[in-house]
Amino acid sequence: MLLGPNGAGKSTLLRILGTSILPDRGTAVVAGHDVEREPGLVRRSVGLMLGDERSWYWRLSGRKNLEFFAVIHGLRRQAAARRTQELLEEIGLADAAERRFDGYSSGMRARLSLARALISEPLVLLLDEPTRNLDPAATADFHGTLAELVRRRNTAILMATHDLHEAAEVADRTVALVAGKVVFSKYRGASPRELEHELVAAAR
Numbered sequence: 001m002l003l004g005p006n007g008a009g010k011s012t013l014l015r016i017l018g019t020s021i022l023p024d025r026g027t028a029v030v031a032g033h034d035v036e037r038e039p040g041l042v043r044r045s046v047g048l049m050l051g052d053e054r055s056w057y058w059r060l061s062g063r064k065n066l067e068f069f070a071v072i073h074g075l076r077r078q079a080a081a082r083r084t085q086e087l088l089e090e091i092g093l094a095d096a097a098e099r100r101f102d103g104y105s106s107g108m109r110a111r112l113s114l115a116r117a118l119i120s121e122p123l124v125l126l127l128d129e130p131t132r133n134l135d136p137a138a139t140a141d142f143h144g145t146l147a148e149l150v151r152r153r154n155t156a157i158l159m160a161t162h163d164l165h166e167a168a169e170v171a172d173r174t175v176a177l178v179a180g181k182v183v184f185s186k187y188r189g190a191s192p193r194e195l196e197h198e199l200v201a202a203a204r
Contacts, residue, residue, distance in 0.1 A: 001171030047117030107138030
């Protein structure tokens, strides 16, 4: 888990790891591949879910949206349809697949975004504050979906958040960023109060 206040560099780091932008200096390696020298191999290894995602087609159904992006990922039409159905079932949206995207709740949109990140069956998922606009019930449901992914697929997940309770409850390891620098790292068991204390101290 990447923990930090707004402007800490969490989103920038995820975009670098997903090869959306290049680092100014230094190196980054994902699944054994350098993000600058082997961007194609990195992209085949990761699924990126951005918190400010705006590329959905609001008048199309969830199914049509997902099929479109599956084709963009290089799947042929029939393969895209099959993969879309698999993902809709896996994330619990099969019953709402024909509903227009503009009729989806925030929780449903988050799950569809997660499905899109899973199209290529990535080894690593990069999630940028995916629960930021979700209510507690939808957040718990989303966390449950992620836990199932880890259990069934052994997928590595790097998720950004500014929520201390989320970091304490779901992360195996929390790395805190302040002004683009790692200020501490904690393994599972750290309380929200402990995380807050260290984060505030580091930000001074």
